[in-house]
Amino acid sequence: MSTEQTAISDSLRLDDQLCFELYAASRALTGVYRPLLDEVGITYPQYLVLLVLWENGPSSIKEIGAALQLDYGTLTPLLKRLEGMGLVARRRRADDERTVEVALTDEGTALRERIKDTPVRISHALSLTAAEIGALRGLLRKVQTNIVRYTATSTATNTE
Known part of the structure; x- marks a missing residue:
């Protein structure tokens, strides 16, 4: 870490x-x-x-x-x-x-x-500027995608 x-x-x-x-x-x-x-x-x-x-x-x-x-x-x-x-x-x-x-x-x-x-x-x-809104939207989507991926991986690991 x-x-x-x-x-x-x-x-x-x-x-x-x-x-x-x-x-x-x-x-x-x-x-x-x-x-x-x-x-x-x-x-x-x-x-x-x-x-x-x-x-x-x-x-x-x-x-x-x-x-x-x-x-x-x-x-x-x-x-x-x-x-x-x-x-x-x-x-x-x-x-x-x-x-x-x-x-x-x-x-x-x-x-x-x-x-x-x-x-x-x-x-x-x-x-916020249009660029800031776009960047924020992109970061929030990345956070969501990463959490979904992490949760799916954690769930799969815990069921094995």
């Missing part, structure tokens, strides 16, 4: 915990989203579902779950609420009745226009 790794791993101070920085930043960022989404009556997780549908069109629950890294049990209540609000419709696929497809309603499609300035409003709150 390098000296740098030892220094990082030996610290139990809150200020030295990367997990806390990620947690606090995530809470702060979703806090900025909250009033913007309240204006149109949706929550942040509902917004994420709508983003997937606006980007990909009608999608199976499995596809939405994969895109958002959410399990069926978490996603289903979100979809039920969105359906109750008239923003999405769920239906079984004709070619495979085991698969439930989710599609935007006209209201769901129209909502996109009402909140299309959300990313710009969020970027103002971040006060």
